Amino acid sequence: MTIRHLALTGLLLVLCSTALAHEHPISLSEKASLQAAIQKHIDRTIVDGRYLHLDVKSGEVQGLRPLAAHPVIFRMGEYFVLCADFRGPDGDEVNIDDYLARKGRSFVVFDEQVENRALIKQLMKKGKLTRVD
Numbered sequence: 001m002t003i004r005h006l007a008l009t010g011l012l013l014v015l016c017s018t019a020l021a022h023e024h025p026i027s028l029s030e031k032a033s034l035q036a037a038i039q040k041h042i043d044r045t046i047v048d049g050r051y052l053h054l055d056v057k058s059g060e061v062q063g064l065r066p067l068a069a070h071p072v073i074f075r076m077g078e079y080f081v082l083c084a085d086f087r088g089p090d091g092d093e094v095n096i097d098d099y100l101a102r103k104g105r106s107f108v109v110f111d112e113q114v115e116n117r118a119l120i121k122q123l124m125k126k127g128k129l130t131r132v133d
Contacts, residue, residue, distance in 0.1 A: 026132050026133075033105070033106060033107055034082055034100060034107050036106075037106060037108060037109065038082050038109070042066060042084070046066075047063075048063075049065070050064060052064075053094075053096075062088060062089055064087065064088055064089075064094055066084065066086055067084075067086055067087055067093065069084045070082065070084060072131060073132050075129070075131075075132045076123065078101070078102065079101050080100045081100070081120065081129065082098050084098070094114065095115055096115075097113045097119070098111075099111040099112070
């Protein structure tokens with residue numbers, strides 16, 4: 001799947017997810033801007049078709065291949081969290097959660113958690129992270 005296909009797939013999934021009602025709605029244009037910001041972040045990080053990630057446990061640089069963006073958007077106060085799946089060098093799926101902040105009319109990634117779903121679950125349990133529609 002190419003980066004452009006990933007972007008289109010992610011945007012379509014976000015647009016289709018608006019049927020679910022949650023307590024913190026955001027506009028379709030904000031959703032599209034969030035997805036675009038993630039795509040720009042991924043595009044800027046791609047080297048020879050791979051999204052590079054330093055595995056802190058092994059000390060090795062992993063080349064991940066983009067698979068799909070998740071349609072769910074989370075809000076953490078004035079910040080947002082979006083998730084995407086990648087394929088690792090061993091063939092396993094790798095989940096990346098990106099934390100975004102507003103910057104003018106756009107958004108920027110200010111933190112990234114690789115294979116750390118425990119953080120999202122912890123933030124949700126504490127009521128700091130909520131799903132938006």
